[in-house]
Amino acid sequence: MNVGLEHYLTVSAMLFCLGLLGVILRRNVLVIYMSLELMLNAANLALVAFSRFNENLTGQMMVFFIITVAAAEVAVGLALIVALYRKRQSAHVEDLTSLKL
């Protein structure tokens, strides 16, 4: 079987949808965070695939940027989640409603 662009894109779309489902359905902040990372990586996959098939390195360059920014974001995000957990003893979104009227 010859693997083409469509296959990569299909995998990327499936990963993206899984990530989105995770963001929408899961209740644990940490898991939501992981799902977000999954969505970012789905986008990375699509970009790399485009880059490969279009023989253009711009896409890969963008991916490097995304990975870098995501790493910084993970550092900040995880720190926030740890701090939140220490304060509330919980990482569930239902418990984080102090801003609601």
Place this chain on the structure above:
Amino acid sequence: MEPTLSPAGYAALTILLLPLAAAVVALACPCRDPERTANRSIGAIALGFILSLGLFFFAGDKAIETNFNWLSVGDLKVSFGLLLDPLSKLMLLVVTGVGLMIHIYSRGYLHGDRSYSRYFASLSLFTFSMLGIVLANNLFMMFVFWELVGVSSYLLIGFWFEKNSAADAAKKAFLTNRVGDFGFILGIILTWAALGSVNFTELASAVELGGRLADKAAGFSVLAEPLGKIFQSTNWWLVHPNVLVTLVGLLLFMGAMGKSAQFPLHVWLPDAMEGPTPVSALIHAATMVAAGVFMLCRIFFLLDIPGSHALEFIAWIGGFTALLAALMALQQNDIKRILAYSTLSQLGYMVMAVGLHSPQSAMFHLTTHAAFKALLFLGAGSVILACHHEQNIWKMGGLRDAMPRTWWTFRWGTLALCGVWPFAGFFSKDAILAAALDPAHRNIPLFVLGVFVAGLTTFYMSRLVLVAFCGNARSEEASHAHESPGVMTWPLVVLAVPTLLAGAVGIDAYLAKALPSEHAPHNEGFLNNLFAPFNHNILAAGFGLLAVVAGYKLARALYTNAGRDPLPDKLGVLAKMARDRFYFDELYEWFISVTQETLAKVADWFDRWIIAGLLVRGTHGTTELFGRALRLVQTGSLQTYAFLFAAGVVLVLAWQLLLQSPAH
């Protein structure tokens, strides 16, 4: 017209502006000595009187007109103009002459009043406004001064405004007049729309031109064509031209109805007696109420257009007012109120005369009436002052010996009012009765009514004289009454002269120069004029005198040495109705309260349900409802937002990809 002034024009302008200057000076720089204000007012009107005399005798009979452009809006040119013709010259003489006497009299009557200068300022303002009406050469200027007269009469009736009744009477007079003025201005606008001018001379020539051109047999008139155009172009009201001509006449008459206190707007005049007595004499006998009749004579050519039925209506309103007021006067006990109702009744005569195609006899009666009614009112004022402000005639009596000068002049005034030959009132009343018998416009019912009212007039005036002046004093005040000072009695004596003589000096012949009349009376010298009524129409003169004799006999039988009024026992409910003024005031009060109540209820309902309910609460409710609905969407849950966001993206993608892409 060029704004050039002839010497006569200058004189007229001076007559007009002098009282205004006196009023302005009195109000702007109140001096410590109120007597000086009075002297200035008297001086202004005295100078006016002298100039009027000069105009009357030396200016010739040709009409002199002066025009200044005041403002022009589109086609409408409003000018400030003076018109001097025999009509206005005679009226000038009446206003300044009677006014002068009343000014002098007021100086004595109001001596020591706190608001002496305010009184004379208002009096001068009133004189100015009245002279403005007399001299106006167009309807708009007349209307402006017409309203000014209303304002100054308001000021004068409410002069003693600390009294509630005076303040109420002033308001009543002003508002009732406004009702009439509303019709008057509508009539002016309609006249302008139809004939394109408000100037009397231009209107008269337009009507004359139309009269010559129009097909008289079809009853078409000059107003028909342009008005027909107006109404046909909008096509909302297709009426017969005769109806329109009549409408113009009736609307203009509404103004006269208010000012001259004709039924149904007569209610203000008796109440206006709350003002000082000289004011009653000036405004409510000699001048202001005469303005309505004067206006009708001025615009008589508009009322007399062939096809118009306005005059018939005017005649009947006048006759009805004369009868109604005479009946009311029968049972009044206040000396001023009796005179007020007799004024109403005489005004009814004048209006009836206009309606009977005889404006010159209306003006004739106006002139003589101004003299003798002013005399009567001033006499009544003298009596009231002598009896320490007692106005009830049943508390007077026996004044004839105590106040000989007042008694003599008052009696002459009464004789003139009743129409006894050779007093002035006889001639003018006879002219009106003769007009009712005029073969061209014969109106027998109105003639009978006129004779009957003449009888009633004699009856109630004799009652007044017999009760107040003859017999014995019925109260402490009356027995101590003494003659008024000379400043008050001399005007009475002066006014008694025209009361006796004005009938036969040829005023009617003079008026015939200004007003159209079928067979103009001729001035044949004083002695011939004295007997002219008997030669001219013996029927009118005879019946008039018969009515006087009958009225006097009846009054003499009932009231000689009467302790109280025997009429209520004899007439029962009719006497009570007459005393209560036929319940017109109550009727109006009821009507106004009912309409106002209904209006208030409707307004309340509208405010409560439409404004507050629908608009205010509706807006607030809808906004709140939307707010509540939208709040349901704002859950505060991040995941819901993410879901909605994703769903939106999916929807947009689906729409873009499935619907927008070319079919494959």
